[in-house]
Amino acid sequence: MESTIQDTLINKERFGKDFTWGVSTAAVQIEGAHDADGKGESIWDVFSAQKGKILNGDHHQIATDFYNRYQNDIDLVKQLNIPNFRFSISWPRILPNGTGPVNQAGIDYYNNVIDYCLKQGIEPWITLYHWDLPYALELQGGWTNRAIINWFTEYVTICAQCFGDRVKHWMVMNEPGVFTGAGYFFGIHAPGKTGIGNFLPAVHHAVLSITAGAKVLRALLPEAQIGTTFSCSYIEPYSNKPKDIAAAIRVDALLNRLFIEPILGLGYPAELSVLKDMEKYILPGDHDNLKFDFDFIGLQNYTREIVKYSLFTPYIQASLVKAKERNVPLTAMGWEVYPAAIYHILKQFNEYPQIKKIYLTENGAAFPDEADDGKVDDPKRVEYLKAYLQQVLKAKKEGCKVSGYFVWTLTDNFEWAEGYNPRFGLIYVDFETQQRIVKSSGKWYADLLR
Ligand code: BGC
Secondary structure, eight states, X not given: OHHHHHHHHTOGGGGOTTOEEEEEOOHHXXXXXXXXXXXXXXXXXXXXXXXXXXXXXXXXXXXXXXXXXXXXXXXXXXXXXXXXXXXXXXXXXXXXXXXXXXXXXXXXXXXXXXXXXXXXXXXEEEEEESSOOBHHHHTTTGGGSTTHHHHHHHHHHHHHHHHTTTOOEEEEEXXXXXXXXXXXXXXXXXXXXXXXXXXXXXXXXXXXXXXXXXXXXXXXXXXXXXEEEEEOOEEEESSSSHHXXXXXXXXXXXXXITTHHHHTTSOXXXXXXXXXXXXXXXXTTHHHHTOOOXXXXXEXXXXXXXXXXXXXXXXXXXXXXXXXXXXXXXXXXXXXXXXXHHHHHHHHHHTOTTOOOEEEEEOOOXXXXXXXXXXXXXXXXXXXXXXXXXXXXXXXXXXXXXXXXXXXXXXXXXXXXXXXXXXXXXXXXXXXXXXXXXXXXXXXXXXXXX
């Protein structure tokens, strides 16, 4: 009975006929072909080849072999009735050294992907940077080197010139908070750098590159819809004690506000005292260049975090109370299933009058799916997606400017430092044989979008 009520509630029509439905992917996680046709090395190629960096010693050299199977996988997007396909461009496929000579084979490949999407009636949505920096640039400091603003601008210019005649929706970067935090502070993602001295310049140069890249797109493609995406988790304090509440405010500033606020012209969040050292990297004139008037903002939400005061946690004096210690439903990532998180995040970002439009550019869940007799039944993912969508609908009915929803992700894939273990796909992949099986969640999404 309950599921019938939910089904009615998430009927596609209730979101309105202009609501955008899609599915999201990223180059490193699916393409494989790590050294094919002139591609340069990326920081992820180097990182995942190092011992102990990726769970079970996995690497993404083959991944789901999307590079060779893109037609088959785009056919599956079509088979699932998904009208919009978000994918990222691999910078080192286009510019093997990050800057300088262009690799024509890389341009040809993305032209083929774009053309095949359009031929199948699927709208391509491009992310320009989903974390695969050319390694040649990392050798010069990567995101910590201010020259990256120019390197990135050169790359964006080439993509706009080569693909802009057909691609209408662009996202400059994917989740800068994650690649700077995990890659330049904790060292658990590529390039494996650590410490505040790497994190702060990486953050500032990422913000300046996002706006510089967006300006290039605007100048070259005046008709394009230009956005950028952010990871966001709904933050709640562990208790009503003032110290826990203040800790939650700091974590919210770090995880949810650090990038969006400068981009909206509001500056870096004042609650983060550690940012005072950012001044070292801010040059005269930067404040004006931190801002861009985006057509849309992409939000990516999976869960909520509970935060408590922690005297011994440097810089932030706050820590997360892990979901597995809270006796709550979990995904295979150990993240809490908490559908209201997406509602609260929409409400929170809706408050910024400068944001014109929000697309939920990622939401989904990993569960330990298994193939049985050619079928994959994943009721937990179906329930997860339904419950989160119900919350999206609630926010929309209350007037939130949310215009679309993209499931993370099309097929099971390479989940960064977690390797192939967490399966997020609507479609199961047998990584030995590359066989694809549409999961029951994929069939459910196809029915919803029919
Ligand atoms: C990223 C994806 C990732 C997903 C699940 C997002 O942070 O954009 O690349 O696979 O979340 O962890």
